[in-house]
Amino acid sequence: MTTVQNKLHWLAKVTVTRKATVVDPQGNTVLDALRHLRFDSAEHVRIGKYIEVSVSAADEAEARSEVAKMCETLLVNPVIEQYAFDLQQID
Amino acid sequence: MTTVQNKLHWLAKVTVTRKATVVDPQGNTVLDALRHLRFDSAEHVRIGKYIEVSVSAADEAEARSEVAKMCETLLVNPVIEQYAFDLQQID
Numbered sequence: 760m761t762t763v764q765n766k767l768h769w770l771a772k773v774t775v776t777r778k779a780t781v782v783d784p785q786g787n788t789v790l791d792a793l794r795h796l797r798f799d800s801a802e803h804v805r806i807g808k809y810i811e812v813s814v815s816a817a818d819e820a821e822a823r824s825e826v827a828k829m830c831e832t833l834l835v836n837p838v839i840e841q842y843a844f845d846l847q848q849i850d
Numbered sequence: 851m852t853t854v855q856n857k858l859h860w861l862a863k864v865t866v867t868r869k870a871t872v873v874d875p876q877g878n879t880v881l882d883a884l885r886h887l888r889f890d891s892a893e894h895v896r897i898g899k900y901i902e903v904s905v906s907a908a909d910e911a912e913a914r915s916e917v918a919k920m921c922e923t924l925l926v927n928p929v930i931e932q933y934a935f936d937l938q939q940i941d
Contacts, residue, residue, distance in 0.1 A: 774900045800905040807900035809865045814891040825891050
């Protein structure tokens, strides 16, 4: 007798940001642009990436592990970047 | 008698994503790369921007309004993108 394993579907919302000690020229440029547009309230800008990945996995632990591996293998440069993600079931 | 208005400091975490109807070639490329790396669980990828903006404002409503104006003026292309943000006080 075989067991069919039902895979569930999960959505990971990943934010990738530069580590605090790494300069962010793109963020500084956007801050300058905001100041030129008279947004005097703007104090600081940091730019990162936002990635939504949907994965199939049997449970939350497996989904979380898969997404972490994807981040560490491809999506994030661990030398200068850090990441965090929220995971939700979408079925 | 003059009143000194104390400005508070706020951090907005803004995510900018393409609208659902707009194709996302960068996301498709990343999905292909994940599949090549044997991440068979990956089903769908969308890439967006993540922007942290700190602003000074007297209260939350003012901060929220400033950040929304920044998004609509500079940070977001409303033709193809949508945005959302969380706001927290950082003082």
